[in-house]
Amino acid sequence: MHETFKFRRVKNLLGFVDGQTTNPSLIAKNPEIQQLIASGHTLSPEEETTEYKQIVQSISPLVADAGVSIEVFADVNTTAEEMLDQGREMFSWIPNAYIKYPCTREGLRAAEMSVKMSIRINMTLCFSQEQAAAVYAATKGSKSPVYISPFIGRLDDHGEDGMDLVKNIKKMYQHGDRHVHVLAASIRNLNHLLYSFALSAELATVPTKVLEEWAAKGFPMPDEHFTYNGVNASGKPLKLIPYKDLDLSLPWESFNVADELTTKGIQKFVADYRSTLKRSA
Numbered sequence: 636m637h638e639t640f641k642f643r644r645v646k647n648l649l650g651f652v653d654g655q656t657t658n659p660s661l662i663a664k665n666p667e668i669q670q671l672i673a674s675g676h677t678l679s680p681e682e683e684t685t686e687y688k689q690i691v692q693s694i695s696p697l698v699a700d701a702g703v704s705i706e707v708f709a710d711v712n713t714t715a716e717e718m719l720d721q722g723r724e725m726f727s728w729i730p731n732a733y734i735k736y737p738c739t740r741e742g743l744r745a746a747e748m749s750v751k752m753s754i755r756i757n758m759t760l761c762f763s764q765e766q767a768a769a770v771y772a773a774t775k776g777s778k779s780p781v782y783i784s785p786f787i788g789r790l791d792d793h794g795e796d797g798m799d800l801v802k803n804i805k806k807m808y809q810h811g812d813r814h815v816h817v818l819a820a821s822i823r824n825l826n827h828l829l830y831s832f833a834l835s836a837e838l839a840t841v842p843t844k845v846l847e848e849w850a851a852k853g854f855p856m857p858d859e860h861f862t863y864n865g866v867n868a869s870g871k872p873l874k875l876i877p878y879k880d881l882d883l884s885l886p887w888e889s890f891n892v893a894d895e896l897t898t899k900g901i902q903k904f905v906a907d908y909r910s911t912l913k914r915s916a
Contacts, residue, residue, distance in 0.1 A: 653671050655694050656704040656735075656757070656784075656820070656840045657687075676808055688728050694840070695729035696800045704757040707786035709743075710905045711898060715744030726754050733757040733782060746781075747773045757818065758780035760900040762790060764879050765890045767804040771815050772887035779855040781815045782838065788821035789896060791873060796865035797821070798830050799876035800830055825849055826863060833857040861896070 667686070677687065687705070695703050705728065707713075707721040716889035722734040722745060730855070733755045736742035746756050750773075758770045761783050774781040785804060787797030801819050808815060822828055825848050831839045865873035881890070 638734075641890070643819045653700075655698055656818075657691060659708060662684075675819065676815045678869070687701045688725075691725075691728055691732075692871055695731055698731065700731065702731050702733040702757075702782075703729060703756065703758075704733040704735050706759065707741070708905075708908055709737060709901065711739075711740060711901055714797070715741045715748065718742060718745035719748050722749055722754055723752070735759045735784075736785075738762075738770065738892060738894070739901075740892060743769055743773045743892065746770070746868065747887070747913055750781075751775050753778055755779045755781075757784060759784045759820070760897045761820075762783045762800070762894045762896040763803075764807060764876075764881065766892045766894065766897070767815075767884075768881040768883060769881050769887040769890040769892050770906055771808065771811055772885060772890070774815065775812075777814055780837075782818045783815055784820040784840070786819045786821035786900070787819060788823040789900070790821075790876075791823065791865070791867060793896060794867070794874055795876055796826065796873035798834075798863060800864055801831060801836055802834055803876060803878045805836065807881060807883070819904060825852070829855065829861060830863040833863070 650874065682883055691705055698899055700777055705725045707718045707725065707795070709718050709721075718736055718741065726732045726734055734749065736745045736749075736759070738758050740760045742758065746758060756774060756777070758766075758774075758781070760769070761767055762785070767785070769784055770783050775907045785797065785800045785806065787801065790797030790800060801817060804817055808817070818838040818840060819827070819831040819834075819836040820840050822839060822841050822845060824829065825845055828839060828841055828845055828849060865875075
């Protein structure tokens with residue numbers, strides 16, 4: 636499979652890979668699935684799930700004890716119970732699964748129920764500090780680390796400095812029990828990666844081209860002289876995201892988790908997922 640080949644190539648380049656994240660968009664872009672679509676064959680929902688399962692199962696043994704994140708198929712109307720049903724099934728696919736739920740009220744409800752079932756969780760499409768506070772509160776008592784994935788590049792695209800969100804979440808979590816780990820996501824360039832290291836983000840999901848650039852430059856690490864200047868692709872400064880003094884002891888429902896970019900992210904995943912499916916008559 637292409638995903639397995641790409642994973643092995645990156646692992647050979649770095650010497651290690653501590654996990655893998657997946658989502659409906661990445662599955663839809665998988666060359667094997669694209670070849671099926673090009674030949675005129677689209678998949679049923681059952682076939683799509685089977686393809687997703689096979690890709691995940693091919694990756695799982697390559698990361699040893701590290702995690703593989705598997706995202707539920709959810710739109711803006713999917714209930715927590717529906718997400719949980721998928722999550723329970725997907726969690727059984729491999730021994731090192733993390734189930735990805737969106738940072739929405741229903742996704743948080745699903746996460747809260749998943750913690751009670753000892754299902755490992757990665758909360759995705761995070762675009763605000765309030766969402767991160769809600770994730771912390773909803774997953775208290777988790778026996779395994781919980782991941783939260785702030786989407787850096789998509790905030791940059793929106794004119795805001797996505798790295799500020801990572802910085803703010805890390806600062807806020809210093810006042811907690813450290814059960815939530817920050818996974819810097821939607822990394823677009825080497826500076827994003829290096830600043831993630833400087834901020835002590837526990838994990839990062841990084842495109843192959845950025846890892847290749849890092850390797851070509853000799854795997855540099857940020858030192859005391861490292862500085863990060865948030866600018867967009869045109870060199871225009873990005874808007875800073877101010878820190879909020881949020882109380883992590885509050886119930887998760889008390890935080891405002893609604894966010895336009897989270898909704899748009901869900902809609903993008905749904906569109907990519909549906910692009911591979913057979914249309915009903």
